[in-house]
Amino acid sequence: MTTTNSSATRHIVTLQAHALAHQAQHPDASGTFSWILSAVAGSAKRIAAAVRRARLEDVLGSAGETNVQGETQQKLDVIANEILLQTLSEREGVAVIASEENEEPVLLRVEDDGQSRYCVLFDPLDGSSNLDICGSVGTIFSILSKDAATPAADAILQPGKRQVAAGYVLYGSSTVMVLTIGSGVDMFVLDPSIGAFVRVAQGLRIPPTNKCYSLNEANRRTFPEGYQKYLDWAQSNGYSSRYVGAMVGDVHRVLLQGGVFMYPPTAKAPKGKLRLMYEANPMAMLVEQAGGKALAAPGQRILDVQPEAVHQRCSVILGSSAEVDAVVAQLAG
Numbered sequence: 001m002t003t004t005n006s007s008a009t010r011h012i013v014t015l016q017a018h019a020l021a022h023q024a025q026h027p028d029a030s031g032t033f034s035w036i037l038s039a040v041a042g043s044a045k046r047i048a049a050a051v052r053r054a055r056l057e058d059v060l061g062s063a064g065e066t067n068v069q070g071e072t073q074q075k076l077d078v079i080a081n082e083i084l085l086q087t088l089s090e091r092e093g094v095a096v097i098a099s100e101e102n103e104e105p106v107l108l109r110v111e112d113d114g115q116s117r118y119c120v121l122f123d124p125l126d127g128s129s130n131l132d133i134c135g136s137v138g139t140i141f142s143i144l145s146k147d148a149a150t151p152a153a154d155a156i157l158q159p160g161k162r163q164v165a166a167g168y169v170l171y172g173s174s175t176v177m178v179l180t181i182g183s184g185v186d187m188f189v190l191d192p193s194i195g196a197f198v199r200v201a202q203g204l205r206i207p208p209t210n211k212c213y214s215l216n217e218a219n220r221r222t223f224p225e226g227y228q229k230y231l232d233w234a235q236s237n238g239y240s241s242r243y244v245g246a247m248v249g250d251v252h253r254v255l256l257q258g259g260v261f262m263y264p265p266t267a268k269a270p271k272g273k274l275r276l277m278y279e280a281n282p283m284a285m286l287v288e289q290a291g292g293k294a295l296a297a298p299g300q301r302i303l304d305v306q307p308e309a310v311h312q313r314c315s316v317i318l319g320s321s322a323e324v325d326a327v328v329a330q331l332a333g
């Protein structure tokens with residue numbers, strides 16, 4: 001049989017095939033989870049298209065509102081949020097949705113019909129203040145299961161270790177999805193020529209070390225003393241600094257190249273700025289699944305934090321195990 005080495009005939013595994021192969025490993029699976037994952041992927045394609053045309057269609061800039069976080073909503077924050085709410089609401093398997101842009105969770109299916117369903121939480125467009133300067137922005141998502149007996153409203157506040165899946169989509173030089181379904185981390189790139197996310201890496205492992213830290217040093221004076229000690233130590237030991245101001249971009253670099261990302265407590269955000277449920281938890285699951293560490297504080301795994309409110313914040317130290325340990329060593333004094 002004649003074969004070509006044309007890119008058109010190269011073997012590819014799409015996200016859909018990847019999800020269905022995972023489903024096939026669970027004979028009792030109903031396909032509900034795969035269908036939800038396809039909703040996230042479909043939303044990401046639409047958001048990517050909107051982000052890439054933003055300047056052309058004049059949908060940059062502020063929407064003129066502030067969200068529940070007290071942050072100025074960008075027009076694309078609203079667009080991305082609406083795309084995700086619309087797409088996920090159509091999935092029978094979604095019981096409740098929580099979004100950074102919605103003050104209250106959206107209860108979709110609360111009837112006690114004996115069906116177990118899922119909760120989907122997301123930051124629809126993380127780092128959206130980068131949009132106007134064509135910087136890194138992304139979507140972060142977390143998926144929890146909800147058994148039939150648990151009321152939908154109560155099913156959201158589960159610790160991150162109960163996530164069944166987590167991931168992000170980075171709308172950068174290419175549109176990249178990084179995903180874990182609880183057995184390792186896989187990476188997909190959107191191939192616009194076929195409209196599919198194609199798997200480009202399986203079983204990502206975060207490099208054990210990299211002399212690079214990532215945090216907003218403008219807040220240095222109001223960091224707890226241990227973080228200031230860490231910065232002095234790192235700068236005396238040849239560390240470099242990288243910070244793009246969007247968690248998705250900074251975590252993606254740490255996941256691929258190693259290092260440590262932090263958002264410590266500050267005077268303005270004494271509990272940390274990042275949201276536990278749809279920023280810290282999904283990123284922590286990815287980092288741990290890739291062999292790294294993710295702490296809210298020394299000795300406090302992010303994934304063990306018992307949430308009390310859907311928009312609660314936490315401080316974050318995550319990345320290569322040795323690099324997280326180096327931060328903790330300075331915090332311990």
Ligand code: P6P
Nearest residue numbers: 126127128216245246247248273
């Ligand atoms: P700062 C974006 O607004 C965000 O929520 C994260 O994506 C990012 O890591 C952080 O806030 C940046 O915060 O205070 O450094 O601008």
